[in-house]
Amino acid sequence: MTPPPGRVGRVVRAGRPDDAEALGALEAVCLGRDAWPASMLAQGLADQVPYLSYLVLQDGDGGDAALVGYAAVSVVHDVAELQQVGVDPDRRRTGAGRVLLAAVDDLVRAAGVERVLLEVREDNVGARALYAAHGYVEISRRKRYYRDGATAVVLEHAL
Numbered sequence: 001m002t003p004p005p006g007r008v009g010r011v012v013r014a015g016r017p018d019d020a021e022a023l024g025a026l027e028a029v030c031l032g033r034d035a036w037p038a039s040m041l042a043q044g045l046a047d048q049v050p051y052l053s054y055l056v057l058q059d060g061d062g063g064d065a066a067l068v069g070y071a072a073v074s075v076v077h078d079v080a081e082l083q084q085v086g087v088d089p090d091r092r093r094t095g096a097g098r099v100l101l102a103a104v105d106d107l108v109r110a111a112g113v114e115r116v117l118l119e120v121r122e123d124n125v126g127a128r129a130l131y132a133a134h135g136y137v138e139i140s141r142r143k144r145y146y147r148d149g150a151t152a153v154v155l156e157h158a159l
Contacts, residue, residue, distance in 0.1 A: 009059055009061075010057060010060075010068065011057070011060065011065070012055055012056070014053065014055065015054025015055065019045055019067065020045050022067040023041055023045070023054070023067065024038045026070065026086050027041065027084065029086075031086065044072060051075055051076050052083070053072070053073050053074075054070060054073075055073070055103050057070065068091045068096050069088060069097070069099075070085070070100070071100045071101075071104050072084040072085075073104055073116075075107075075108055078114045079114070079115055079116075080104075080111070080113045080116045081116070082116055082117070083118075092126065097130045098130070098133075098134070101131075114158065114159055115156055115157060115159060116136075116156070116159065118155050119152035119155075120152065120155060121151075121153075122141070122150060122151040128153065128155075131155050134157065135157050135158075136156065137155060137156055138153055138154070139154050140153075141153055
């Protein structure tokens, strides 16, 4: 995938087992109590979870390149679900989220997916704005979805 203008050196690639520690740390920062356990991340990155794929965004393509963000996507038949997305808080509002969403679109289109679903916290204004700009629309709400009782907004992106 080609990085957007001004973001030369950003690379999106498939997640690997050796990403588990960095991805787990980033997920903990991004999702707090709603982060997946390290064991689940490790299994997903090792292709041990059916239908689940990880994409990671890093600065540069070297072995020491910093992990900027990630997306976990499940694809079953013609529907994909964007399970988890995270961008380093210091890298937000730099286009990283847009790059990840475009990479997700590429991945799921190649799998023949017609739509992508996701849940986002009702109070996550920044993420909701990013998703809306990318073509996601609200289709439902799930009350008390998150551990702290927050509502989830269910979004859909038709491809």
